[in-house]
Amino acid sequence: MSLHQLAAALVFGLCTLSAPAFANPVEDRSIRPFKIQVPQTALDDLRGRIAATRWPDRETVGDQSQGIQLAKIRPLVEYWGRAYDWRTAEAKLNSLPQFMTTIDGVDIHFIHVRSKHPDALPLIMTHGWPGSVLELLKTVGPLTDPTAHGGSPEDAFDLVLPSLPGFGFSGKPTEIGWGTERIARAWAELMKRLGYTEYVAQGGDWGSPVSNAMGRLAPAGLLGIHVNLPAVVPPEIAAVLATGGPVPAGLTGKERTAFDALSMAAKMGNRSYATMMGTRPQTIGYAINDSPAGLAAWMLGHPGFSGWTYDDSDPEKSPDEVLDDITLYWLTNTATSSGRIYWEYGGGRSPVFADPEKTNEVSLPVAITVFPGEGYQAPETWARRAYPNMIYFHEVDKGGHFAAWEQPELFSAELRAAFRSLRQRN
Amino acid sequence: MDTTRTSETIDQDRRRLLGTAAVGIAAAGAASLLPSQKAAASTSDGIRPFTVSFPQEELTELRRRIVATRWPERELVSDEASRRIWSTPATVGPTQGVQLATMQKLMQYWGTEYDWSKCETRLKALPNFVTEIDGLDIHFIHVKSKHQGALPVIITHGWPGSVIELLKIIDPFTNPTAHGGTAADAFDVVIPSMPGYGFSGKPTEIGWDSARIARAWIVLMKRLGYDRYVAQGGDWGALITEQMALIAPPELVAIHTNMPGTIPPEIVNALASGGPPPADLGPDEKRAYEQVAFFYKNGLGYANEMALRPQTLYGIVDSPAGLAAWILDHDADSYALIARSFDGEPEGLTRDDILDNITFYWLTHTAISSARLYWEHTQTAKAGFFDAKGITIPVGATANPSEIYTAPKSWTERAFPKLLHYGRTDKGCHFAAWEQPKIFTDEVRATFKTLQT
Numbered sequence: 001m002s003l004h005q006l007a008a009a010l011v012f013g014l015c016t017l018s019a020p021a022f023a024n025p026v027e028d029r030s031i032r033p034f035k036i037q038v039p040q041t042a043l044d045d046l047r048g049r050i051a052a053t054r055w056p057d058r059e060t061v062g063d064q065s066q067g068i069q070l071a072k073i074r075p076l077v078e079y080w081g082r083a084y085d086w087r088t089a090e091a092k093l094n095s096l097p098q099f100m101t102t103i104d105g106v107d108i109h110f111i112h113v114r115s116k117h118p119d120a121l122p123l124i125m126t127h128g129w130p131g132s133v134l135e136l137l138k139t140v141g142p143l144t145d146p147t148a149h150g151g152s153p154e155d156a157f158d159l160v161l162p163s164l165p166g167f168g169f170s171g172k173p174t175e176i177g178w179g180t181e182r183i184a185r186a187w188a189e190l191m192k193r194l195g196y197t198e199y200v201a202q203g204g205d206w207g208s209p210v211s212n213a214m215g216r217l218a219p220a221g222l223l224g225i226h227v228n229l230p231a232v233v234p235p236e237i238a239a240v241l242a243t244g245g246p247v248p249a250g251l252t253g254k255e256r257t258a259f260d261a262l263s264m265a266a267k268m269g270n271r272s273y274a275t276m277m278g279t280r281p282q283t284i285g286y287a288i289n290d291s292p293a294g295l296a297a298w299m300l301g302h303p304g305f306s307g308w309t310y311d312d313s314d315p316e317k318s319p320d321e322v323l324d325d326i327t328l329y330w331l332t333n334t335a336t337s338s339g340r341i342y343w344e345y346g347g348g349r350s351p352v353f354a355d356p357e358k359t360n361e362v363s364l365p366v367a368i369t370v371f372p373g374e375g376y377q378a379p380e381t382w383a384r385r386a387y388p389n390m391i392y393f394h395e396v397d398k399g400g401h402f403a404a405w406e407q408p409e410l411f412s413a414e415l416r417a418a419f420r421s422l423r424q425r426n
Numbered sequence: 427m428d429t430t431r432t433s434e435t436i437d438q439d440r441r442r443l444l445g446t447a448a449v450g451i452a453a454a455g456a457a458s459l460l461p462s463q464k465a466a467a468s469t470s471d472g473i474r475p476f477t478v479s480f481p482q483e484e485l486t487e488l489r490r491r492i493v494a495t496r497w498p499e500r501e502l503v504s505d506e507a508s509r510r511i512w513s514t515p516a517t518v519g520p521t522q523g524v525q526l527a528t529m530q531k532l533m534q535y536w537g538t539e540y541d542w543s544k545c546e547t548r549l550k551a552l553p554n555f556v557t558e559i560d561g562l563d564i565h566f567i568h569v570k571s572k573h574q575g576a577l578p579v580i581i582t583h584g585w586p587g588s589v590i591e592l593l594k595i596i597d598p599f600t601n602p603t604a605h606g607g608t609a610a611d612a613f614d615v616v617i618p619s620m621p622g623y624g625f626s627g628k629p630t631e632i633g634w635d636s637a638r639i640a641r642a643w644i645v646l647m648k649r650l651g652y653d654r655y656v657a658q659g660g661d662w663g664a665l666i667t668e669q670m671a672l673i674a675p676p677e678l679v680a681i682h683t684n685m686p687g688t689i690p691p692e693i694v695n696a697l698a699s700g701g702p703p704p705a706d707l708g709p710d711e712k713r714a715y716e717q718v719a720f721f722y723k724n725g726l727g728y729a730n731e732m733a734l735r736p737q738t739l740y741g742i743v744d745s746p747a748g749l750a751a752w753i754l755d756h757d758a759d760s761y762a763l764i765a766r767s768f769d770g771e772p773e774g775l776t777r778d779d780i781l782d783n784i785t786f787y788w789l790t791h792t793a794i795s796s797a798r799l800y801w802e803h804t805q806t807a808k809a810g811f812f813d814a815k816g817i818t819i820p821v822g823a824t825a826n827p828s829e830i831y832t833a834p835k836s837w838t839e840r841a842f843p844k845l846l847h848y849g850r851t852d853k854g855c856h857f858a859a860w861e862q863p864k865i866f867t868d869e870v871r872a873t874f875k876t877l878q879t
Binding site: 049052053054055056057059060061066067068069070073172173174175176242243268269272273275276278279280281282283284285286287288289290291292293294295296297298301333335336337340343347348 | 491494495496497498499501502503520521522523524525526529628629630631632698699700723724725726727728730731733734735736737738739740741742743744745747748749750751752754755791793794795798801804
């Protein structure tokens with residue numbers, strides 16, 4: 001398929017990208033260079049739709065309790081339709097080496113940046129929803145070129161950033177079954193295909209259960225994982241949260257704080273988006289596939305964005321930061337397909353619970369960084385219970401759910417520290 | 427009355443105009459403009475005639491959007507949900523929501539052959555009124571029977587319904603002799619649009635929960651001069667009707683509900699635990715338990731979203747396909763019924779029925795304002811939708827087989843100590859009046875016949 005055809009397929013949304021390789025016993029294992037070139041007609045169409053947005057009345061409350069407030073979303077969407085420039089994001093992506101390879105019948109898009117340092121540790125890092133590879137781009141410099149970012153050559157990583165199936169420029173599965181375990185197997189195959197014999201894995205949001213699954217799978221070469229949305233909530237706490245019962249006795253201060261955060265999130269309905277996509281991804285898909293404003297609101301409704309201003313007050317959280325990501329979802333027509341990862345996981349469950357994540361089966365080394373703005377702060381006591389082989393646990397003082405996006409330097413420093421002991425095995 | 431129509435049009439134009447100005451100002455401006463514009467046509471009792479009319483450009487624009495729909499790819503499951511007729515929850519395979527094939531048939535029809543003007547003509551032909559209650563304009567249809575001594579009834583629709591789901595029963599209720607009944611079966615019918623729905627105003631402040639709507643309906647019936655009446659409802663209409671019964675004004679002599687709240691407290695607790703049905707349930711109770719458990723587990727995504735984050739659903743205001751899918755995915759059985767009608771097997775609801783209702787939501791711009799009722803409910807609700815609520819006035823209840831749950835007679839008798847009638851029908855989904863108007867009419871007549879003078 002030529003680039004032009006590829007881009008057209010992406011834009012017009014059908015499943016051309018998902019290669020019909022299931023029936024093919026000999027899968028094409030080639031790794032093909034990939035560049036993004038979105039046709040101008042798609043950008044014009046997007047602008048036209050934004051200009052025609054039909055808005056609801058404003059919410060009847062003065063806060064976010066009914067969802068994204070009109071006064072917050074409308075200026076963003078209007079800027080999107082007027083002045084925002086996708087080509088900048090496209091150039092940023094195209095400045096990095098991008099590839100496509102077919103694994104288990106689905107085309108997997110990935111960014112692959114090798115360090116100039118010879119002993120760099122290969123690292124596969126997985127984004128989440130409503131994120132994409134874009135949320136990880138700011139870490140490419142610090143991780144692959146540490147000497148330019150306050151590190152030493154021994155801190156270097158070779159970086160692999162895949163787009164999850166159904167997300168971004170990866171293909172869209174046309175059959176069910178692409179849950180975190182199958183993705184983990186695909187990632188192991190990807191690293192193998194790239195010739196890496198020893199590597200580590202990292203993830204936040206969906207990247208965390210994918211990395212947990214890799215940890216359980218323990219494919220040859222995987223030395224350990226780092227997660228920033230760890231699955232540490234113990235079963236007895238999960239049971240209380242499920243029924244809205246009283247605070248369990250005997251919690252430490254940090255456990256109590258974590259319990260309160262999880263309990264409050266449940267009461268505030270912070271996971272309604274996950275319930276919807278976990279049960280009916282197709283139903284919400286029609287609206288967010290057809291309406292740019294609908295897509296923007298749906299994505300920004302993720303609680304990870306609740307503290308984001310996306311105005312000019314914070315350059316790290318500027319309108320362009322979120323619009324690059326939202327536009328990527330729009331142009332790749334992945335609003336519906338990306339939501340299916342929740343369905344695969346089942347009913348909109350949160351991936352922070354130790355039992356369903358089977359963390360006791362993760363025998364490989366596990367490293368955890370706790371960011372203060374994450375939905376809950378995993379207590380070390382729970383983390384030690386959940387992960388039998390925890391080699392690193394650190395609470396930092398900045399950063400939220402999108403840690404790599406919000407605090408790339410700090411995040412990179414955490415990965416260096418987290419994986420240092422595993423390099424020494426080399 | 428053209429003056430009303432004009433002021434309505436002005437309101438819409440101003441809202442549109444203001445919409446381009448600063449958002450905060452727009453919202454405040456629209457809120458303050460609405461009542462004063464409509465007040466121009468007010469009469470001494472505060473009840474103003476209302477003429478239904480929509481600008482042609484809105485319909486043109488709707489069609490343009492339908493044609494320009496940007497589709498997702500199809501769902502990944504070979505979803506048999508739409509093909510099934512209710513048996514037991516266990517037979518339902520996995521679903522990912524409204525199927526692409528159904529949606530494409532619906533949108534194809536909506537954008538080409540479908541003719542809204544037929545529905546608009548039907549609405550226009552009815553006596554429509556608006557009156558301000560508790561600071562909000564309430565739209566209602568009011569049809570008096572020609573028969574002396576007709577029993578006044580206020581009938582309330584639900585979500586994703588509207589007054590459109592009740593149009594088929596107006597004539598059987600008000601003109602029973604033309605529909606297999608006698609003069610003694612006659613009703614004077616009042617069909618309001620709930621706040622945030624249809625032509626009623628959209629609340630700009632919080633607090634419009636089902637209890638407040640119930641109080642508004644009591645005011646409405648008083649304002650219409652009715653000192654002895656009954657109330658009826660399904661879906662939200664059932665909750666509002668139950669709230670009226672709990673308030674129990676002396677002039678409300680009885681209610682009928684086709685989605686009765688009957689679940690006893692011990693069953694509520696069992697359902698909350700997510701466990702299997704208690705061992706001592708009879709067959710009807712066990713089936714009801716399984717139906718509710720199925721709904722709670724698999725069917726609440728849409729209600730959850732509207733209850734917690736209604737405003738985030740910008741997409742259903744901006745996208746006709748998004749709105750249609752959102753409305754279709756209400757409960758498994760009515761979705762199955764609707765999907766079949768787009769497959770050429772209409773039973774109860776036609777394609778036009780379904781699109782009349784969806785178009786009505788679109789044209790009245792009420793996708794999110796209607797959803798807020800779920801949000802309001804979560805702020806104040808003391809009991810679940812289907813729970814027994816302690817009603818002591820006389821009640822008639824109809825249990826339809828394909829309702830979200832089929833209320834067992836045993837629970838119904840416990841929930842309503844003064845049970846006038848319990849009807850177990852042999853067909854019917856959630857939208858009883860819309861889908862099975864004859865059965866529905868018979869049920870309501872059977873309930874209230876002893877009260878008719």
